[in-house]
Amino acid sequence: MSTASRTPRIVSRITSRLPVTVDRTVKRLAVLSLIGQIVLVVTGGAVRLTASGLGCPTWPRCTDGSLVNTPEMGIHGFIEFGNRLLTFALAAVAVMMLVYLWKLRKERRDLFLLAFGLLASIPVQAIIGGITVLTGLNPWVVGLHFLVSMALVVLATLLVNRAYGRTGKARTAELAALPGVARPVMNAVALFSAVAVCLGVIVTGAGPHAGDADAPRNDLDWDLFSHIHAVPAYLVTAGALFGLFLVLRGRIAGPFRTAVFLLLGVTLLQAVIGFTQYYNGIPALLVGAHMLGAALLMGATTNAADLARFSPTGLTQSNRVVK
Numbered sequence: 001m002s003t004a005s006r007t008p009r010i011v012s013r014i015t016s017r018l019p020v021t022v023d024r025t026v027k028r029l030a031v032l033s034l035i036g037q038i039v040l041v042v043t044g045g046a047v048r049l050t051a052s053g054l055g056c057p058t059w060p061r062c063t064d065g066s067l068v069n070t071p072e073m074g075i076h077g078f079i080e081f082g083n084r085l086l087t088f089a090l091a092a093v094a095v096m097m098l099v100y101l102w103k104l105r106k107e108r109r110d111l112f113l114l115a116f117g118l119l120a121s122i123p124v125q126a127i128i129g130g131i132t133v134l135t136g137l138n139p140w141v142v143g144l145h146f147l148v149s150m151a152l153v154v155l156a157t158l159l160v161n162r163a164y165g166r167t168g169k170a171r172t173a174e175l176a177a178l179p180g181v182a183r184p185v186m187n188a189v190a191l192f193s194a195v196a197v198c199l200g201v202i203v204t205g206a207g208p209h210a211g212d213a214d215a216p217r218n219d220l221d222w223d224l225f226s227h228i229h230a231v232p233a234y235l236v237t238a239g240a241l242f243g244l245f246l247v248l249r250g251r252i253a254g255p256f257r258t259a260v261f262l263l264l265g266v267t268l269l270q271a272v273i274g275f276t277q278y279y280n281g282i283p284a285l286l287v288g289a290h291m292l293g294a295a296l297l298m299g300a301t302t303n304a305a306d307l308a309r310f311s312p313t314g315l316t317q318s319n320r321v322v323k
Helices: 003-015 024-049 071-100 109-134 139-163 182-206 222-250 255-278 284-310
Strands: none
Touching: 024 071, 024 109, 024 139, 024 284, 071 109, 109 139, 139 182, 139 284, 182 222, 182 284, 222 255, 222 284, 255 284
């Protein structure tokens, strides 16, 4: 039998084993994708905060003569190449997700498109990363690299919610009814979180952690933009506290209650880290923690807004708590 004739049989044998419902593997891949995107933010922060931004001084190779880092490059080359290598792991997860969703690509088009978007982002991130290196860590390009990662955390959060049937047209989870004001408040919190992250990128571009001793800065007033950056952060905190008030007053149970508590916890943690780093000379470790917090905040605000969007409205005395 020729290779050409065997190929369709092999493909058919593989596709016959693919799930026709959203099974445990699909859910696990969705969670793994979200974790991977957050870890990528952390490793990207490690690259900058250890001055390893040019640990691999060229792109797409690590050096002119080597695709990978070499022993002569030391720890900086290892850190930078490790961050690059993680994108391949994320690509593998995205490919596996698309494969497992192949039979569901029409029925669960929402999942398929989100997974495809995460996969399509890999070459985009790689190109931006290459431009970052080739421009000597231009702070605006570095900031764009980070913002794309934040957008991918949002997509991965939506993927998890859809995979678990918490939100979307194929929702299977029972959600508590919410007051009509909950939806616009959570949308505003998500918007202010995005604004805070964008302003945080500007603050970082003006600060001392450039990723390399010779990397340029954006020459903006770091202290001024730190205070501007705090304004939407205050609004996020106010929105999270108002969400807590709605949950407690309405005795709302279920996923939205958990989402609000998670949002408030992450928001307060970010505030503590932000104030501590501001008044202690911006130590690298706290900056890294703040970057991790930013990723967690984007995930938490997306989750809360997504749940509010798909929760029924019109809270009454009889439907406050999910049975």
